[in-house]
Amino acid sequence: DTGVSQNPRHKITKRGQNVTFRCDPISEHNRLYWYRQTLGQGPEFLTYFQNEAQLEKSRLLSDRFSAERPKGSFSTLEIQRTEQGDSAMYLCASSEGSTTNEKLFFGSGTQLSVL
Amino acid sequence: AQSVAQPEDQVNVAEGNPLTVKCTYSVSGNPYLFWYVQYPNRGLQFLLKYITGDNLVKGSYGFEAEFNKSQTSFHLKKPSALVSDSALYFCASKLNDYKLSFGAGTTVTVRA
Numbered sequence: 001d002t003g004v005s006q007n008p009r010h011k012i013t014k015r016g017q018n019v020t021f022r023c024d025p026i027s028e029h030n031r032l033y034w035y036r037q038t039l040g041q042g043p044e045f046l047t048y049f050q051n052e053a054q055l056e057k058s059r060l061l062s063d064r065f066s067a068e069r070p071k072g073s074f075s076t077l078e079i080q081r082t083e084q085g086d087s088a089m090y091l092c093a094s095s096e097g098s099t100t101n102e103k104l105f106f107g108s109g110t111q112l113s114v115l
Numbered sequence: 116a117q118s119v120a121q122p123e124d125q126v127n128v129a130e131g132n133p134l135t136v137k138c139t140y141s142v143s144g145n146p147y148l149f150w151y152v153q154y155p156n157r158g159l160q161f162l163l164k165y166i167t168g169d170n171l172v173k174g175s176y177g178f179e180a181e182f183n184k185s186q187t188s189f190h191l192k193k194p195s196a197l198v199s200d201s202a203l204y205f206c207a208s209k210l211n212d213y214k215l216s217f218g219a220g221t222t223v224t225v226r227a
Contacts, residue, residue: 003158004158033213040219040220041219041220042205042217042218042219045210050213055213056213056214093158103161104161104215105158106151106158106159107158
């Protein structure tokens with residue numbers, strides 16, 4: 001499978017615990033995005049990487065959220081001291097080429113449930 | 116700022132009938148508009164995009180979308196719907212070089 005891969009598919013955690021999600025983009029894609037989707041809403045932009053550089057971070061991301069993309073390959077999204085409001089589907093996407101008309105390739109997402 | 120709105124939460128059509136999913140946009144400048152589809156347990160998939168040029172854009176799976184500047188709309192259409200088109204459809208606009216703003220989504224159900 002050469003698509004975007006996200007792990008785990010599901011994560012159930014207790015409030016206050018830390019969680020980490022992983023995204024493996026399509027190998028030749030230099031851009032990587034994280035979005036968050038809650039029930040009944042469209043995906044909301046969280047952050048963006050160009051290779052290993054994190055170029056933009058949404059105000060939606062509190063200080064409890066951190067994302068990395070070491071060596072410009074896979075990316076991790078960590079949430080510290082989880083809250084019930086963090087429950088959502090976390091989507092990763094990757095792309096290449098011109099940013100003007102780019103086509104994003106999305107993974108299947110990680111569904112986080114905070115109890 | 117650019118954003119999109121999808122006025123219908125759900126659209127129900129019979130197989131073989133035309134399908135329209137509505138999207139309106141509010142834009143400063145030239146809009147970059149997209150449609151994505153989300154099938155159950157699968158990631159969002161790109162359908163089509165409008166950047167500039169022809170107002171009628173053709174995309175994947177027989178879908179097309181019509182850009183209408185006077186009505187600030189970008190409706191998704193398919194002449195003859197299939198049961199397999201049942202999914203969640205998102206309209207999106209590009210806020211800047213890398214940030215998409217998605218609508219809330221429209222659930223399409225095509226009955227046999």
